[in-house]
Amino acid sequence: MSRADPPLLRDPGYPLLKRRILAATGLAYFQDKDEALAERLERRLAACGAAGCAAYLALLEADPARTGEWDALVGELTIGETFFFRYSQQFQALRDRLLPEAIARNAATRRLRLWSAGCATGAEAYSLAALVRAALGERLPEWRVTILGTDINRAFLAQARRGEFSEWALRDVAPADRAAVVEPAPGGWRVRPELRGMVEFRHHNLMDLTPEPAPDDRLADFDIILCRNVMIYFDQPTLAALAPKLAARLVGHGWLLIGHAEGGAPFQADFEPVLAPGAILYRRRQDHGTSRPAVAAAPPRHRPVAMSRPAPCRNGAAPARIRPPAPLPPDPVAFYQDALALRQAEQTEAAEQALRRAIYLDRGFAMAHLQLGDLLRRRGDLAGALKSFTNALRCLAEFGEDQPVPAGELNVAELRSLLAGQLRQLRA
Template sequence: MEGTTDEAFEALLRYMRDTRGFDFTGYKRASLMRRVRHRMDQAGYGTFEEYLDVLQAGSDEFAALFNTILINVTAFFRDPEAWEFVSAEVIPRMLAERGPDDPIRVWSAGCASGQEAYSLAMLLAEALGPDAFRQRIKIYATDVDEEALADARVATYDAKAVESVPPELLARYFEHVNGRYAFHKDLRRAVIFGRNDLVKDAPISRVDLLVCRNTLMYLNAETQRNVLSRLHFALAPQGTLFLGHAEMLLSHSDRFAPLSLKNRIFRKVAGGQGGVDRYDPAAAFYEHGADLSGLMTVRDLAFRASPVAQIVITGEDTVAMINQQAESVFGLSARDIGRLLRDLEVSYRPVELRAYLEQAKVERRATRIPDVKWQRQGAETGWFEIHVNPLVDAENGLLGVSIVFFDVTATRALLDKVVHTNRQLEAAYEELQSTNEELETTNEELQSTVEELETTNEELQSTNEELETMNEELQATNDELHAINDALRERSVELDDAKNFLGSLINSVRPGMVVVDREMRVVVWNRACEDLWGLRADETTGTRLTELDIGLPLDGVRPLIGNAFVDPDASGETVVDAVTRRGRAARVRVVCTSFRSADGTVGGALLLMEVVG
C-alpha cells in the first residue's frame, strides 16, 4: 500500500512539472508530502489519485497548492547579526576589490515578496550613496512564485512588515502612504524581479554577491549539489555567497571558503570560474555607410511587415525597433521607441524577460522560452514561444538583443489534442492489459488466501501468548507502583511531621525571632514577633524588613545585619527604643547573628528581639 501511495505522489509531481512548469521532484519527499497532504486535508481530499483528478480539472486548486508548498517566509534584515556582518565586512571588502566605476551585480535567489532584495538595496545605498548606487548597482531578485513576485514589484509593506527595519533606514528609504510603507522609486529601479527556478533554469552569471537563504534546505542531497554547482557558476571571481542559518556547505569546501561560518557567509574559491572576463556591453548598433541607405530602407520595411512580433533593444536596454505585429499584439507604438524596456508592460507580461535578456547578453547565446501562456482580458488564452537572441559584431561585441514572439496557439491546441488522444489510447490499452493480469492473478490470490488463513491462525495463537505475558508484566508493574505510592505517602507524613515540629520549635522561642535573606526579605517570623509588633507571619513573609510598619527603628539594626553577611562568625547586639503593638514605649534588645545553610554558606541574618525595659 505504501508503494502505491509513493507512486501516486510521484505521478502528482510529474504532472505539475510537465503541465505547469514547476519541478518539485528535487525536493525532500517527507516535507513535500507533508505540505501536499496539508492542502489535501484543507480541501477535503483523501488520496493523491483523487487530488490529481481535481488539479487536472481546473487551475484554482493548483494555485492554492502552489502557495502551500512554497513557504514564502521572509523579512527585512532577517537574522540581524548576519546582516550586520554583510554590512560591516562583506560589502566594504567587495567594493574595495573592484574599481570605483565597476558595476556591481547582486542576485537575491528565492526573494519571495522582496524584503531581502530591498534590504540589500538599502545596505548598498548606505555604502555607496544614492547617486553611485543608481549608476553601479543591479540587483536581480528571482523566485518561482509569480504572486510573490507581483507583490515584490509593488514594493509596499504594512507597519508590521517594516518593524525590523532600523528607524533611520525606514525614514530614509520609505515613504508612508495610506498607512503603508513604499520603497523609494528611484532606488527601486535598480531591483529587477523575474521568475527563475534554481533547480532547472539557467543561473544569472557574474554575480558579486549571491543571497540564497533557507532555500537549499528544502531540496534533497542530489538536487542541492546541482543547485550549488549553478550558484558556483553564477558567482564572479571572489564572489560572496550568503546562505541561511539552516544550511551548511561542509561537503563543498573545495568550491566555497567560509568568511563567517556562524553567519553562513562563504566566498568562491579561486580557480573555479576565475578566467571569465567582466561583462561590458557595447552601446550602439553597427553603423553602415551612406551607400547602403536604400538597402536599409528595404530592411526596415521588411522588419516592420514581418508577421511575427519582434522588438529590438540596445545593449543598454533601450527600445530601438518595434514591428507592426508587436505594436498590434502588445499595444505598443512608435512613441515607445527610445524608452527603457523595463518601463513597458511587455518586459514582464506575458513573461518576465529581464533575466533572460541579461543571460543572453552575458553568455552571448540565444535563449528560447517555450510554452508562455498569456491570458488577455476579454480574449482567448494565447501561447507564445519567445526567442531572445543577442546581436553581436564580428568581435563578439554586444550591439543589442532581439526579442521574437512566435504565436504557437494553434500548434499548442493541436498538440494538446494529439496528447489527449494518445493518452486515451494508452489508457484503453492499459485497461485491457490490466484486466488480463487481474484474471491471471485471481487464481493466485485464491490459493494464497488459504495460506494466509493458516498463517493468521498461528499469529493469533502467538498473539494470545504475548498478551498473557504482557498481563503478567502489567501485574508486576502495578505491584511496583503500589509500593512506590506507599513509600511516597510515608515520606509525605514524615515531611508534614518535620514541618510541624520546626514550626512548633520556632514559635516556642520566647524572644521574637526574625530571619531575613540577603535582600532583607522576611523568611521566618515567629509568634513572639506577632505579639510584639502586631503583624502576623503571613503578612510579613516575603516582605522587606525595612518596608514593615512596626515600631522598631532599624538605624541601629542595619549595621548588625550587614556585619552578619560579611563576617559569618560575628554576633552583634544593640538596645533600641521602640514602640510595641499596643503603642507602649519599650527598650528592646536586638541580637543579630549569621544564618547559615546546611553547607555553611551565609544565606541571611537571624534577629532575636526581647523587651528589656
C-alpha cells in the first residue's frame, strides 16, 4: 500500500462496506478502484460523523427506503454525463425505423411507451420527446405517449424535472435547430414546455428490477428502452442478470438501445442484434425467456459500412430524410463508427481493420487509437495496446483540457485521465 492510499483502506470494515455498496448499486466499476471509492466514502463518513466503515454501514442499513444517506452516497458514486441526441446514429435509427415501426404497430391502441433507464439529468428522455412529437405531429393529442426517465440518483432527477441545461448539453444540436427543443433561460436553456409535459421522471434502481414485471408494474410493455452508458459501470454477471429483465419489460417486438461499449454476449440470448448505419440495435427475441441459445446467435456477416450513411441527426423536430448514399471521400469518422458497431457485433478482426483504416486516414484520431488500444489489450497484445494508448495521448497534445475530443463522448481532460489509467495498468 503506498503512502498516498486513503486511510479508509486500512479499516477492517472496508471490504464488507464495499461489497454491500457494489451489490446495492451494481457499480462494479469501483471493484478495482479502491482509492477512488475510499476517497468518496471518506467524504461521506466525515459528513455523517461516522467513526469508521462499520458505523457507516450501520447508517446505511438504518436507511432501508434509501432516501437518506444512501442518496447522498449515490450522489458521490454516480456520473451523470449526458447530452441531447447523444449517439446521433441511434437517434437517426429511432427516427427513421424504430418509432415509425412502433407507431404503425400500435395504430389500433394509439399507445406508445418509451423508457430512458439511467437517464441522468434527462437530456436523453427529452430528445426522445422531441422525436416522438415530430413523428406523431398532429396525431399527438390522440395518442397516450409515455416517456419515462428513471435513475438511481435523485439529485439528477430533480435537475431533469427542471429541464434546465447548459450550452454543453446541447453541443450536438445545431444552433438553428435548438428552437424546437429548448428556449433560452437565465444561464443556459430550458426544455420547451410541450416537451417537458411529455416526460415523467421517477427514481428507480436497475438492481431492483424483478425478473418479470408484477401485474401493476409501470415498468412494463415498453416499445423501446434506452439504457445507454449505464451498464459500462456494471460487471458481466450483473449484465447477464439484467439483460433478460430488460427484455421482460419490452413488448414482443420491442427494442433495446445500449451504448457503444456495452453490447456483446450477455445480450445475445434475449436480443437479436440488428445493424443500422453506425449503430447496433437490439430487438427482443420472440422466444425470449423460453429458450436460451447455448451459442450466441451469429451477428450478421456483412459489414455495416455497406449501408447508406445518413447525414448527422442534429435535431428530431424537423428531421432531414436520409438521402441515397453519394460517393464520398474516405471518411475516418465513418470507419471509426463502423468499427464501434463491429466491436459490438464481436467482429473483432473487421473492427481492427476499420480502426486501422481510420488511423491511416487521420493519424491524429485519438478515439480510434483508444479503441484500437482497448481491442488489442483485450486480445492480450499488451505491447500493441501500450503503443496505441500512447499514440492517443500524443494526439491530445494540441488540445485544451475542456475541449471535446473529436468523435468522442468525452472531453480532453477525461480522455487523458482514462488513458493515463490504462497506461498505468499496462505498465504495472
